[in-house]
Amino acid sequence: MWREYLKEGSSTGKGKVGYLSIHVPEEIIIAAGRIPYRILGRGKPVKRANAYLPKTFDPYVLDSLEGAIEGEYRFLEGVIVANVSDAHRRLYDVWRLYGEPKKVFFLDVPKGSDALRVKTFSLALSALIKEMEAALDTEIGHKALKEAIEICNETRLLLQDLAILRKQKKPPLSGQDFFEVVCLALRNDKSHVNQALRKVLQELKGSQGNGVMRPRLMLMGGLLGSPELISLIERLGAQVVCEDLCTGIQYFSNPVENGSSQTPCPHEADNALTALARRYLNIPTARMVDTEARWRYLLKMAEEYNVNGVIYFALKFDDIYLFEYPFLRNKFQKTGYPILLIEAENFLTNVGQIETRVQAFTEMLA
16 A cells, blocks of 8 residues: 555664754755754643743744753754744754754745845855754765755655645545655655655556545645644545645745756856755745735635635744734635634644534535
């Protein structure tokens, strides 16, 4: 069965470097000879982190710090914290002093993707490379960077092919299955991931999902670190067919347009960094894209996947997504798409209340 291809991990013997934002280029970690490992949260109550950061911070930040203090990420060789919010900036400051691992790298991520910001971000990536080379005792050359870009682009294309299968009237895999596939891609050696994805696609192409037609939902919003919510939605009679999440379609939304030539030249590494900077600044997250552009992108996705309704998930105190929601709610409702907001702390709390609301929403769509 195709699930067997996606068993987590492969015995590569490579170390892992963690990261906390979709705007951190995995290619740099791979070029350093390590495996990128996306920190997605533990889904446990936060206790010790509240002594270092306010309780009103993004729950994902507090959860990540709790894991660092408890030593749950000690298996990582290092961690890259991106400056995508004030909470992440404070996380970097505290992690260096009290968390594990102690090798914590900081990446400043500008907002926007014009030429000036692409140049600024490419310089920041160059500085990150130098830091990692010194701390990890490795060399990140242009050849390794180019190979890493190619392998990550292959992962994106394979995941896009898998996502297209979900446009069918009866998708051959559930939303929970797809979420777990993406999470495996976020945490494992890309060579193993790509090999597994090719086998999955070969098995699923041409197949049809089983069962009756169910309401088709788009899930969108902030970070979702576990499949619990998707499992709940699908257990109550709907099907998640697309996700505008950093653990969903955003992750493989577009490839790196690497224009470097086959023959090495003095500026090839700079060209690769510019291509990386442009790609990672163009990921259509709420932070990077203005609300009108976000709306056009989301409407197109809803139409392509033929959804019947939208569930918007936001972590408590995640201001970027909570500010965006009222605008998108009005747009979706005017276009004829019912929308439900789920706001939760620590990824999924008040399960009983959430279950009641989701059940009422899916029954209305049905």
